[in-house]
Amino acid sequence: MLKAFGRGGFALKNFSQQAEDLRGTEIEKARAIAGIWLWLLMVPDVAFALCLVAGVWLAAQGELSVGGLVAFFATATVLRWPVESIGFLLSMTFDARTATDRYFDVLDAPNSITDPDRPVTLAAPPGRLAFEDVHFRYPDSPARFPDLLDGVNLVLQPGETMALVGLTGSGKSTLTALTTRLYDVTQGKVTLDGVDVRAFGREDLRGHLAMAFEDATLFSASVRDNVLLGRPEFAERSAAADAALEEALQVAQAGFVRDLPDGVDTLVGEEGMSLSGGQRQRIALARAVAAKPAVLVLDDPLSALDVDTESLVEAALREVLASTTALIVAHRPSTVTLADRVALLEDGRITAVGRHSELLRTNEHYRFVISSLEDEERRDATRQNAREEAAR
Ligand SMILES: Nc1ncnc2c1ncn2[C@@H]1O[C@H](COP(=O)(O)OP(=O)(O)OP(=O)(O)O)[C@@H](O)[C@H]1O
Ligand SMILES: [Mg+2]
Known part of the structure; x- marks a missing residue:
């Protein structure tokens, strides 16, 4: 740098x-x-x-x-x-x-995110994710600022894939973090099948719901352990574990791991091999997919991938998403097209929900956000071409 x-x-x-x-x-x-x-x-x-x-x-x-x-x-x-x-x-x-x-x-730092006294358990894996009048502000934000999330209402039906779109800094990552209780809402609630996420045991909740973040963190462990992190039953090697690993790597287009010195047993993360941003993202995505959650929350998981790899990942993701409720923060128009519906986050509220084409036609702000994403994508593509030129 x-x-x-x-x-x-x-x-x-x-x-x-x-x-x-x-x-x-x-x-x-x-x-x-x-x-x-x-x-x-x-x-x-x-x-x-x-x-x-x-x-x-x-x-x-x-x-x-x-x-x-x-x-x-x-x-x-x-x-x-x-x-x-x-x-x-x-x-x-x-x-x-x-x-x-x-x-x-x-x-002694107090942890306000705790398990309830009598955690609720669901008989079947949940499918419906809903935000009901969700308000949120970071504890250290100055009092004169309005709430970052100021009454978000959004319902994801079972099996539905919803893209979340908004300008940078609008609070998309924050909204996704609320689903798995990395933060708690300051008002309102997030529900799974109608049950407040705060009513579940945290482990139970995080078993229903898996997340992948934009800045993918890998642990100092083998690729295998990183990907199967969410499947404790696969801690021992077995044919089923191998199959789950393969499938997740396939969806995330992370075939490159086979070319690492020790294949899926290569140590990655801080003490292991350094991987590129896009490679790390793909392993993190594989981790979320391998967890086989009922609800999948992806905070812009494809941002560091080149356009070709992204479309491959999307094709594979489409199959997984068919049976999973998913909330995907999108930074690219192509990610938006993965979704059944798109939600627009603006000034701390969801101001529009609908199909991509419909919103493009009817919503001024949506057109503005998408065109700014397209600009970004064009810049990325130019940069990528320049890199390829230089490599040749
Ligand atoms: N841990 C934190 N503590 C305090 N403020 C934060 C924290 N994380 C984010 N913020 C603030 O909250 C606002 C929204 O951030 P957030 O990351 O949710 O935006 P975003 O919509 O995901 O943006 P991007 O498109 O760039 O990823 C920003 O103004 C940011 O400064
Ligand atoms: Mg973000």
Whole structure:
């Protein structure tokens, strides 16, 4: 990044300055420690030397027996270490206290997203996802701002695929995060088959509903473990697990994993192999698909894919989506065409719901949003062509 912007020199200067400051502080610290150690070690030794001189003198005068002198030094030597170690222990207590304070800062942070006392369970997997007068604001947003979501009403019928479209920053990602209780609504409710999501146990809820995010996070684990994360029953290798893995990778067009050094057992994520944004997105998408949820929520899961791969993923997704209720945030007109209906998020509300062609005809704001998405897509395509040119 810095290289790309030609700011390497500036960053280096900044870094050198900070390194210089750190070096100064470290030297100062070493000086202080050396000073303390000097006194800590010198004072007892000097005292010992003075006692020895005084003792020898007293013994020579006959006021102290040689045995008494030896006994004194024997006792003093035994006691010296315990007394010194009290000093160490005291200084360690201060370190430990600071560390414990920070530890409890984290642990004591209240978690407002908790399981209800009597969680509801459903007999059959849910199909209908509804937002009923949903209001939401982030706790740290200034009071003068209106609610980010200001009365969202939207119903997804069982098996329906709904695309969510809106300008950037309109709150699409936030709305999807509410479904799986990454945040709780501040007013109104989100329901699955008419049951408030807050009435389910969290694990139960997240078993019904799987999500894939735009900025795909992979764990430091094999591709297999990353994809089958939502299927605890497949933690052991089995033919069924392999089949589920294959199917999910197929839907997400993640065949590239077979070319990795160890195939699906290649370690990816922070400590493993680095993958490109589009590759990570495809694995995250495979993870959501592999979970076989009743409701699938995808926050713009295809944004980093090139147009050709995207259409392949879409074709495969179409089959999965036929039987799944899905809410898909779309940043591309082509993703919108996957959906049965499209919902338009504007000023914190759903202002229009309908078929893509119908909304294009009747809704001014929808036309505006779609044309801005098309502009973006055109820019992406130009960039991609340039990359291909450069590769040739
Ligand atoms: N964790 C957070 N804390 C506080 N504010 C946030 C947080 N996440 C998002 N916001 C704010 O909420 C608003 C909506 O963000 P959100 O990510 O939902 O938009 P979006 O519609 O998904 O945008 P995009 O199309 O760019 O993905 C933004 O103004 C953002 O600054
Ligand atoms: Mg978003």
